[in-house]
Structures are given as C-alpha cells and as structure tokens.
Amino acid sequence: MNSRDLSFAERLYIFEAFKGLWLTSRHFFSNMKKHILRQLGFRHIGKGAVTIQYPEERRQLSARYRSRHRLTKRQDGSPRCVACMMCETACPARCIYIVAGEHPDPNIEKYPIRFDIDLGVCVFCGFCVEACLEDVIRMDIGIIEIAAYSRKEMIYHIEDLLQ
C-alpha cells in the first residue's frame, strides 16, 4: 500500500495532536451532556454510550442467529426425528451421535433412542439444520449462554434438546 507523504504541518505533530484532542474531547462533552441529561430524567435523549449492560440488558438477536439446537416434537410429544443420520453425516465437527431404534408405527419406521449433541465440540455452523429432511433440528430458541463445569455436562441428550 502506498502511503502519502506527510505535509510539513503534519510532521510537526503538534497540530495533529491538537486535532486528535479536539476529536476526543468533542466525544467526551457530547456524551457527558447526554449522560447528565438522562440522569436528570430526560429519557428521550439518546444514550451517551453504545454499551449493552449484559446481564440486565440483552442484545436483540437477529432472526437467523444460530443459537442452541432444539428438536421439534410431534403432536403426541414424541420427537419428529426419524433417525436418518443426515445431520450426523453433515456435521463437520462430528459432535452429533444418534442411535436409531425401530418405531412401533410402520409409517415412521425409525426413531432415535439416543440423540446427543456435544456442544463443547459443536462449531455452530448450522449444517445439521440445513441437512435435516424432516425440519426437526433447529437453532432458533435464542439460548446463547451454554456453559458447564465439565466436558461431560456439555453433552446435551435428547431430553434436553426436546425442551
């Protein structure tokens, strides 16, 4: 990248330094004015900071945000999953583990006995959602706090995912 030669006034530094000080102090005074006015009860004044104070305030997640997985259910409450293994195959992190079982209803054929997602390994790429034939696995519940004290607790089983 070509850089422009600095002019004499710029190389003197002092004028540029004062320009910078002018910029930051302008931010200071305009933000300070907003903070003080809001403290005095003028709520319609814009906020003086862009901070979202996390545990109390939360960012509005966008509609396509990929949060924690869930499995959708049939009307009788059983999982809609047919254990086709498409998500397990599509998963680049190999964090999905499915054990299929014979479903009593011959129209459904199979159902998952086990459906585990290791969220400690998951890369939240969303490929499983796209691969799913039955629109069972979704990442739309907006849960972003996924934490545990051990790796074992990071593995979510079918009963956790169905909720």
Place this chain on the structure above:
Amino acid sequence: MITLSIELAKVLLVLVGVMTLAAILTWMERKQSAVMQDRIGANRASILGFRAYGLFQILADGIKMFVKEDFSPQTEHPFLHTLAPFLSGFFALIGFAAIPFGNTVSLFGHDIRLQIIDLNVGILYVFAAMSLGIYGVVLAGWTSNNNYAFLGGMRGSSQMFSYEITIGATILGILMIFESMSLQTIVQKQGELIWGFIPKWGIVVQPLGCLLFLVAGIAETKRIPFDLPEGESEIIGYFVEYSSMKFGVFMLTDFIETALIAALVTTLFFGGWQVPYLMGDGFLLPGGFHFALGGLTVSILQVSAYGLKVLILCWFLLLVRWTLPRFRYDQLMRLGWKMVFPLSLVNLLVTSLVVLWVH
C-alpha cells in the same frame, strides 16, 4: 505549640488532599476514557446495591491490591527491591510541600500561610524531589533480577533525565519574568494585570513555555504517549516483577505525579490560586467597578479556584493520555533533544531579550 499544630494540620490537609485526588484520578481515568470512547466504564462495584457511578471501584481496587499475593523475585537486594516503590511514591508526595494552594489567611487571630513551606528556592525543591523519583525507577529495574525490568529501568531513567533538562529550561523564562524562585511570590505576581485588563498569568507571558512544560511534564510522569519505561502490555517495564501493593504504590505514584504536574502547571502558568480581578478586598474590574468581599470569602474563592484549575488540568492530562498513541523510543528521544529542548532555549533567548527591552 499552636503554630506547630497549625503546620501539622496543613501537612495533613495536603497529604490527605493529594492522596484523595490520586485515588479519584484512578476513577476519573476509567470513567473519562469510557465517556471519550462512547462506553460506560467501571460501574459494577457496589455497596448494598449503591453503585455511586463506580466510585466504589477505588475501594475494590485498594482491597484487591492489599490482599493479593506479594510475590518477590529471587534477588540479591530484597530490601532495595521493597524500597523502590516507596521511594517513588515518597518523592512524588514531598514535591507538594512547596506548592501554595492559597494566600495568607487570618483565622482566629493567626496568620496562616496556605502552603506547607514557603522556600525561597521552592521551584528548585520541587524539581529536586521530582528528579529523585528516578531512584525509584532505577532501583526497581536494577533489583528485580530481570533483564526486561532492567532495560525498562534504563529507558525510564534516560527519559526522565532528558526531559528534566527541558523542564528546567522551560521554566527559566517564568523565573526571569517574575524574578523569583519562590512559588508563592510567582503566584502573587501573576495577580498583576498587563495594560490594566489582562491577568499576567504564565500562559499569557509564556505560551510556548507552557506548552513545552506540559509536554516535558507528561514525559516526566511516564504516561502515554511517553510510557515506554512502563509499556505494560508489550515491551515490559521496570515494575514487571512487582505484585500486590508494591505494584499498587507504583500505580498510585503515576497518579500522584499527574496531580503534581497539574499543580505545578497551575502554579506556574495558570495563576495558581489567583482569580482574575479578585484582589484582597473583593473584585476590582477593569472599568473601575468594585465588588467588596470579606477576607475569608476571598480566601475560600481562591482556594477553590486553585482546586478547580488543578482538576481541569488533571482532566486535560487524562485527555492527552487517552488520545495520543505511544511514541517509539527513538522518536521520544528525538522529540526531547532535537525539538523540545532547542525550542525551550529559543523561548529562553526571546524571553530574555524582551525582558531586557522592557527594563
């Protein structure tokens, strides 16, 4: 006996005042930088749910510093290693002794000078105290048994030496104009008016000197943009081997020195405790308008004016600290020796010619 207790009360007042200011500066630094950068800043420390805009963060910091593990490196000079932060802090604190924060005030039949000691070489005393602060830096670097800390100490001492010369040269103009080395006299003479309406403040008669003094003063406090001795995150400074409150004292020294520079600039260039047109018996405006005030009211006005000026200058120093990027070390030395120092000599030459011409 009463004189002694008055003197002790003044010492206590200044000490408590300075330490409080330094503590508040740690809060100001966080909050001001946050407001400048469209953030909120530390606001979580609370007592019984009261957050007080993050002011309790000062307390939390203090408790944290005191209860952290005090890890000392294996060094051959454990005593000097422990002494270094206290030397730094001590010499930064005693500088305040010669700085006047008000005129003489009569209270209950006693004439109280609002200054701890009115030395006739006050300004030399303050600079001597500031120079001795180098010992803290050098000892910290030298006794840490760590090459990075040692290099940091070397960087720090050479930087402080270089800029001290500049500081000395920049204030010579002030000394020539006010013909005194006593800080109280310098402040008193700044109460005079040029052509009957411009206050004869240092910044009016020595604008270039004021600017150069500010630059050298910021370099002397070793803060951004001149923070190469410390360079906390990247190049590692002289106090890398310090932990817990020993590190805390170094940190606090930074803020005490900031306050000291602010107080010195106020005293030398912004009229100290002088309020424009405020004489001993009230306001006397250039048009001849007189607004009489009692002696005590005048004193209170003057002391609060001094406090306000120091606070505004602290604000400005923090503004500089949160605006300008750090210099490289060669740039720092070039700025010191090839620009600021020659400019201060030019300033000295012009000032002496003007003073000669006026007389």
